[in-house]
Amino acid sequence: MKPSLLTRIDQFLSKNPSLKGRPATTEEISAAEKELQVTLHPDYQEFIRHFGGAYAGIAIHGFSNGSSIGKETIIDLTSLNRKLANENGIFPELNQCYVIADDGAGNPVALSPEGKVLVFDYDTGERQELAVSFETFIEEYFHEW
Template identity: 50%
Template structure:
């Protein structure tokens, strides 16, 4: 994903994790979260999806192989956005 390559883990309306994160995001990487949630939610997270963030209640926000963004809440996937770009546009507010 281009955002991760350019910015690493950063806050963009929500915390977006990457391979290395800004100090305010924490040390957990996109790989750490993805592996943990794949074990926990193996029936709803496909092997090609990856976790980019979490909501305020500890539920994973992930992208599928088509680039769609979902929230997994109680084992049910809810579509948040058709793309990462749309997710950022809908969640990032200027001060």
């Protein structure tokens, strides 16, 4: 991720500490990759290594999230949404993704193996690309207040 973007987020979170989690460890990242059978994108890893689960325009979940974000880890979110999708016969590609957030309406926001940010809409059954990369997603959605 661009150093200037990380600096902006860091400055924002230093003023809003309840939106910043505990930075992720190498062990947590490795365990999640093994359990979810994915490789976490380097930009996402950099984000959670710096900020843990934190707010960046949207609540981005990690392993230890800011107190205002909630306790669900990416393992929890991914496992739940894969189960829901599989039980309902929708979004088979979600099995290769990992869920980092929700869109505010309960739909999972996930990173694909290619690093794209996708939202899976349970109401319409459609998948939409939100951004070509995690960094682009954060750049588009993060605004200081």
